[in-house]
Amino acid sequence: MxxxxxxxxxxxxxxxxxxxxxxxxxxxxxxxxxxxxxxxxxxxxxxxxxxxxxxxxxxxxxxxxxxxxxxxxxxxxxxxxxxxxxxxxxxxxxxxxxxxxxxxxxxxxxxxxxxxSVMNAIGICGLQLYRYGETVSIPFFTETWRPDSFYEKIQRNRNLGLHTLCLLDIRVKEPTLESLCRGRKQYEPPRFMTINTAIEQLLEVEQKHGESAYGEDTACVGIARLGSEDQMIVAGTMRQLLMVDFGKPLHCLVMVGQTHPVEDEMLEFYKIRSENSEHKGNGIS
Amino acid sequence: MxxxxxxxxxxxxxxxxxxxxxxxxxxxxxxxxxxxxxxxxxxxxxxxxxxxxxxxxxxxxxxxxxxxxxxxxxxxxxxxxxxxxxxxxxxxxxxxxxxxxxxxxxxxxxxxxxxxSVMNAIGICGLQLYRYGETVSIPFFTETWRPDSFYEKIQRNRNLGLHTLCLLDIRVKEPTLESLCRGRKQYEPPRFMTINTAIEQLLEVEQKHGESAYGEDTACVGIARLGSEDQMIVAGTMRQLLMVDFGKPLHCLVMVGQTHPVEDEMLEFYKIRSENSEHKGNGIS
Missing domain, CATH: 3.40.1010.10 (Tetrapyrrole methylase, N-terminal domain)
Known part of the structure; x- marks a missing residue:
């Protein structure tokens, strides 16, 4: 078995x-x-x-x-x-x-x-699970590889008022360029995408497409170490979340669609309180 | 706390x-x-x-x-x-x-x-969780109350090639009509919707709208008692699943969108084998 x-x-x-x-x-x-x-x-x-x-x-x-x-x-x-x-x-x-x-x-x-799993535990941010559209993955951009098929999916979800869960890239055991050339296996250290990098890439793609699927003022929720004792959940605009240090992996990001009152009330607990993006504990863990 | x-x-x-x-x-x-x-x-x-x-x-x-x-x-x-x-x-x-x-x-x-929860454990049917669209709820129809807002959502998901999880109605502690009249609290016995009833209602709504969002030949997966020792998972068309006795609650239903090869291979294990809708165990539990 x-x-x-x-x-x-x-x-x-x-x-x-x-x-x-x-x-x-x-x-x-x-x-x-x-x-x-x-x-x-x-x-x-x-x-x-x-x-x-x-x-x-x-x-x-x-x-x-x-x-x-x-x-x-x-x-x-x-x-x-x-x-x-x-x-x-x-x-x-x-x-x-x-x-x-x-x-x-x-x-x-x-x-x-x-x-x-992240697919249901994400419910702790207060957005109802049945109001999510298709989940998207945000891959690490490189100099030459900047795929953005997630843009259209996010746009569709947002047009329908649905929330979007963005899963952020993890790279483990990537062979180094050197090792590929020499034929000997050597690996890059593991990398995980931060919420900040994800937002930067998302905004770059929005700028390229220019269809206002979302923007710096779009409401999001950043979640780090979901389900752990030291999980961190912060709600704010993309601009605000860019300034937050979410700490250790794993990170994920939710783009907020149309909300119901109980969703708003819950998000309120996670909101950034002050201009300098300081975030205090919210008593939900 | x-x-x-x-x-x-x-x-x-x-x-x-x-x-x-x-x-x-x-x-x-x-x-x-x-x-x-x-x-x-x-x-x-x-x-x-x-x-x-x-x-x-x-x-x-x-x-x-x-x-x-x-x-x-x-x-x-x-x-x-x-x-x-x-x-x-x-x-x-x-x-x-x-x-x-x-x-x-x-x-x-x-x-x-x-x-x-059902929202992630449903992954056992082999369809990738990130390929689901918005989740819908199917309510019990009554003589006078036959809401079908789920139709448009299913149609949208299917147009995008996405799978749809249908959560089926549960009625507990519904006051009896008599108790409402007399002002004394008496309750109907608990009811849960079977996959069969859900499919009947879905087909009725399709007939009413007539937009071919889905039909009797649409591929679905019926799941009963998800996560229990005696869970039952059967893949087939709506017509085929109508004939299957899924037994005790809870039931839910997935309408299959566009599939990738590994999804097809997995569904294959759950398919109805014979014309008389008999379903043998599939060794996945």
Whole structure:
């Protein structure tokens, strides 16, 4: 049996009892490398928090390993219980559909243990989940690669009065230019997009298109470390949020559509109070 | 402190360790009546499964009680730790934003414990969450009340190639007509909409509008008891799903938009195999 177990968003205590039961039963535990790094703030040492809780070692599987060795993992799961641990929900923002399809094709049974993901936990900002349009991803721009297909999607959502969740780029295990030239694998340090960078890129794209889909005065909510003890949620215009230091990853951004009164009341708690963009705690965590 | 704790979708073991910690710390536990009835299949007896796990009694709060006594609950939360238990995520399909707003207005601090909700767990059907448009709700039609504002939303989603999650009506504690006349409170038994009823209503509305937003051959996925051990997921046309008995609540329905190959592969596992709409287990649970 292959268990795909969602770990939630914050720390090791966000696993469900059902998930922990499965983990205890499994002979081998795999976990995606970048999830442990970016979401749980774990280093090689830090991993032991999870391992202590689970009572067994975890094999860190980076993207290459998952791609290269998935058949080994799956044939292992044919004869024993194997768990694949993922941050958030197994089918949240990062999808594991492909893993399920490959497992099923090989005749391996799959059990999914759900958990919170950004796609529903984002509800804490006060905007109703059923009033969101299509989710967009904002990729890191480079000198030569500045894709902006998100612009049209945001425009459509906003024309319909819908909110837009913007997922921000994460780059892990990107080969360095040098390593590509020399044929030896060396990697750039992991990068995650800040809310500030996302807003800069969004405004650049608006300027290019010039169709006023949104602008500096558009209401947004910036969310950092959603679901963690030190999560930070700030509502304000794009211009205001540009000045806020949201701190450590992960970040995401919501562009606010038409609001209902209860949504406005909730946003009020998260609003920037003063001109210098200072933001005090709001007693919701 | 007011804790709003998501319980997940399946059974008592879907609470997170963080949620259980909070429950153990709280002096009083409230839980919405209809959630315990419909999602966890609990009767007054059954509740003891949760109470045993939590080590303390739970006060069942029906909708009236929440509305009438919310200020009592909140003033209690000012001096002690009080938990409000909700199925799914606190900000999932059923929103508790209003409760948070009232708490904050009274100066009560709020802590939210996230969990899976239909809004992300639906990902198990294989359709990518970021490819969903606006979510719609399908209300029970009566002789005289047949609202169909969902039609336009579905049409829009489908024109954009997006999937549509249809949340199906739940009626609990509806006063009987007799009780309304006599001024004494008596209630109809709880009702939940089946996938079959939803499809019948959807097709009726399509016939009325006649704009071919969808039809009997439109691909859908019916999901019953999402996240439970006995969940049932069947992919097929509206015509095919009309013939399927999905069993006990809760049900929901996804209308499939344009699909990517990995989405198709996943749907394949859930497809009805034979003409008589028989559906075998698919080894994903």
């Amino acid at each position: 292959l268990y795909i177990i969602g770990l939630g968003l914050g720390d090791e205590r966000d696993i469900t009892l059902r998930g922990l039961e499965a983990v205890k039963k499994c002979e081998t535990l795999y976990m995606e490398a970048y999830t442990s790094l970016l979401c749980f703030g774990l280093s090689t040492d830090g991993l032991s928090t999870l391992e202590k809780l689970y009572g067994k070692p975890i094999i860190i599987a980076d993207r290459e390993m998952v791609e290269e060795k998935v058949d080994n993992i799956l044939s292992e799961a044919r004869g024993s219980d194997v768990a694949f641990l993922v941050v958030g929900d197994p089918f949240g923002a990062t999808t594991h559909t492909d893993l399920v399809v490959r497992a099923k094709t090989l005749g391996v049974d799959v059990k999914v243990v759900h958990n919170a | 007011l804790y709003i704790i998501g319980l997940g979708l399946g059974d008592e073991r879907d609470i997170t360790l963080r949620g259980l910690e909070a429950v153990k710390k709280c002096e009083t536990l409230y839980m919405e009546a209809y959630t315990s009835l419909l999602c966890f299949g609990l009767s007054t007896d059954g509740l003891s499964t949760l109470e045993k796990l939590y080590g303390k009694p739970i006060i069942i709060a029906d909708r009236e009680m929440v509305e009438e006594k919310v200020d009592n609950i909140l003033s209690e939360a000012r001096g002690s730790d009080v938990a409000f238990l909700v199925v799914g995520d606190p900000f999932g399909a059923t929103t508790h934003t209003d409760l948070v707003v009232r708490a904050k207005t009274l100066g009560v601090d709020v802590k939210v414990v996230h969990n899976a």
